[in-house]
Amino acid sequence: MKKYLQYRRGYLCIWLLLCSVPILVQLLYGQALESILYGVGLATVLVLLFMVHDFLHFREKEEKRKQVAQNMGSRELCLFETNDPVEKEYLDLLGQLTERYCKQAEQLQTATKERQEYYTTWVHQVKTPMAAMNMLLQKKDTPESRQLQLQLFRMEEYVEMILHFTRLEESGTDxxxxxxxxxxxxxxxxxxxxxxxxxxxxxxxxxxxxxxxxxxxxxxxxxxxxxxxxxxxxxxxxxxxxxxxxxxxxxxxxxxxxxxxxxxxxxxxxxxxxxxxxxxxxxxxxxxxxxxxxxxxxxxxxxxxxxxxxxxxxxxxxxxxxxxxx
Structure with missing residues (x-):
């Protein structure tokens, strides 16, 4: 209700102004207020009836807006029907933006998946020559070979780091x-x-x-x-x-x-x-x-x-x- 009153506060201000002007004029001229108060009371009843109907319509639109917000970014987005031409244009624009967002999201997801598959494949492929290098270095026990083994060990660390990094970027991790x-x-x-x-x-x-x-x-x-x-x-x-x-x-x-x-x-x-x-x-x-x-x-x-x-x-x-x- 508070949100609705804020939404219609302009109409309420106009209604108060239209009711207060005749009363103020009557008071200035010292005439009886019965006829004016009767008209103001009748107008108030009509305004209240309109506001009840308008509030129910507003609440229905608010519920539909919440449903739209929950499905935002999905092609299953169901927009509500409206007779307001301005609202129709906004809803059409929202539908176009949603479709564009879905296409871009699918392209990004595909590109990310391809990149992760490439990194994973690269990591597994590079492990083969590294394992061969390690076997060759183990045949020689010299200061130089031990230093090379240390550097090769660090390379293996960086390769594993890349593999774990790509896996963490995935939505589901093992x-x-x-x-x-x-x-x-x-x-x-x-x-x-x-x-x-x-x-x-x-x-x-x-x-x-x-x-x-x-x-x-x-x-x-x-x-x-x-x-x-x-x-x-x-x-x-x-x-x-x-x-x-x-x-x-x-x-x-x-x-x-x-x-x-x-x-x-x-x-x-x-x-x-x-x-x-x-x-x-x-x-x-x-x-x-x-x-x-x-x-x-x-x-x-x-x-x-x-x-x-x-x-x-x-x-x-x-x-x-x-x-x-x-």
Missing amino acids: FVFDSYDLDELIRKTIRKYASVFVQKKIAICYDTISAHVLTDEKWFCFVLEQVLSNALKYTNQGSVTIAMETPGLLTIRDTGIGIAPEDVPRVFEKGYTGYNGRADHKSTGLGLYLCKRTMNRLHHSISLTSVVGEGTTVTLDLRREERVIE
């Missing part, structure tokens, strides 16, 4: 939630980076964590790998410590170069590399961004603290409401 032994997931990730720890002569400090986590194994391990990769990338000496000092809070702490205070609030933004990333000339600014998005999809959270020259601590908050696995 998440499979279950209860996993956290210790096994961590040890699996550490074994993957064992050669990097050895070559960089960085110690890994980890004691068994007796805890289970409700998550997706593949995607959670991807986050662990990205965090561990960053710790190794920006740590030249010292150690990387993985621990759960507080139940549900997994911390990965390194003794690396740290992150500038002004960069810390933005490290999870897409493409943001910060001072260290720009100095390194190799940072893509995607690693922590993908970690943030993945943790959100897993219903976990991730945070980071850092001190320049002392190191960085990444905290994975694995606490969540109890859920039943069917």
Whole structure:
């Protein structure tokens, strides 16, 4: 009703003005008001009857407008009928815009799907020569071959990052939630980076964590790998410590170069590399961004603290409401 009165406030003002003018004229001339009040009362009744009919029509149009809003952007959009020529023109324009939007949305969806299929195919194809290179390098145990293996390992990381990035962009992602032994997931990730720890002569400090986590194994391990990769990338000496000092809070702490205070609030933004990333000339600014998005999809959270020259601590908050696995 309030919305309707605001919509028809112009008509109400005109009606009050038309009623008040005759009454004011009669008062100025000192004549009886009975005839004027009778006419005003009759006009008021007619106006009220019109407003009741108009309000019912307005409410019906409002319900149809809500239905249109719910189906906006769909070819199933059902527009209401109207006798108002101006409204008809607006409805025709809305129909044309909806059709144009649907065509553009279909074109964008097709282009996105083709691009994702291309990236996925490229990733799987490039893995074949990389695997062959790795086998050839393993036949020679020299300082040069170990360095090449390290660089090849980094290439594999970037390829996996692209694959996970394209999968996250898809509307449906292959998440499979279950209860996993956290210790096994961590040890699996550490074994993957064992050669990097050895070559960089960085110690890994980890004691068994007796805890289970409700998550997706593949995607959670991807986050662990990205965090561990960053710790190794920006740590030249010292150690990387993985621990759960507080139940549900997994911390990965390194003794690396740290992150500038002004960069810390933005490290999870897409493409943001910060001072260290720009100095390194190799940072893509995607690693922590993908970690943030993945943790959100897993219903976990991730945070980071850092001190320049002392190191960085990444905290994975694995606490969540109890859920039943069917």
